[in-house]
């Protein structure tokens with residue numbers, strides 16, 4: 001990886017696979033912007049990066065269960081940094097943690113949709129001017145093989161809620177956004193791809209779900225790093241990977257009408273408009 005002089009933001013890098021990716025990017029010379037909610041965990045990572053002589057990372061604390069949290073993070077990054085070469089949208093909550101019952105975000109949206117998808121959508125859109133100014137640059141959306149089609153009559157899952165379905169629809173929404181944004185950014189020098197990093201990695205999300213891990217953080221992290229920095233990914237955009245392999249997402253991802261409905265809804269929920 002050639003990351004010297006590059007500035008990278010990884011949401012959810014205080015724990016799990018995001019933490020691994022942040023440490024590896026720092027070791028490759030990147031100026032790493034750590035993000036999460038937990039200051040103590042962020043400090044442990046920052047201390048480790050400094051101790052290893054891998055630069056001076058910055059921590060930005062923001063709770064992405066509110067749109068205000070995403071705005072605050074984007075505004076801080078835009079104000080403090082002259083470039084952004086890579087944005088890894090990785091922060092997320094699983095299907096059972098916190099709790100397996102339906103919960104809502106600060107803005108009244110179904111919580112998994114809000115944290116796993118809508119905040120990443122908003123962050124990417126708010127950071128686009130800096131990513132475009134830093135082109136060639138990349139966006140990586142950390143999604144999943146767990147995907148469920150969105151029911152546009154009940155995206156907030158007021159009926160038939162399960163944590164698994166909520167998680168899976170939020171992950172498919174990330175992939176639908178990836179395909180749309182890649183088309184919109186064609187020719188801009190900003191590429192955007194999504195992936196399933198690995199199945200049941202040994203992370204907090206998986207352990208809290210009572211699941212026995214079957215993959216390592218290194219496996220999933222290396223798949224994220226491939227999309228983030230792999231030379232073979234230069235110019236490639238709008239793709240979904242299963243680990244290191246190009247793959248197909250749920251058919252709804254390739255339904256242009258469904259993607260347009262999701263885009264319209266997302267713009268409306270976040271109060272944005274496309275320039």
Ligand SMILES: NC(=O)c1ccc[n+]([C@@H]2O[C@H](COP(=O)([O-])OP(=O)(O)OC[C@H]3O[C@@H](n4cnc5c(N)ncnc54)[C@H](OP(=O)(O)O)[C@@H]3O)[C@@H](O)[C@H]2O)c1
Nearest residue numbers: 012014015016017036037038064091092200201203204205
């Ligand atoms: N683990 C797997 O097997 C697996 C498989 C497929 C996809 N994925 C995806 O990989 C990504 C990372 O998952 P992981 O397994 O590494 O999980 P993890 O160890 O639980 O880490 C989740 C990260 O997200 C942050 N986060 C959670 N809620 C947040 C919120 N409201 N605001 C801001 N940050 C928040 C956490 O930070 P703080 O706690 O410090 O706030 C933490 O850094 C997720 O998008 C997940 O869906 C994981």
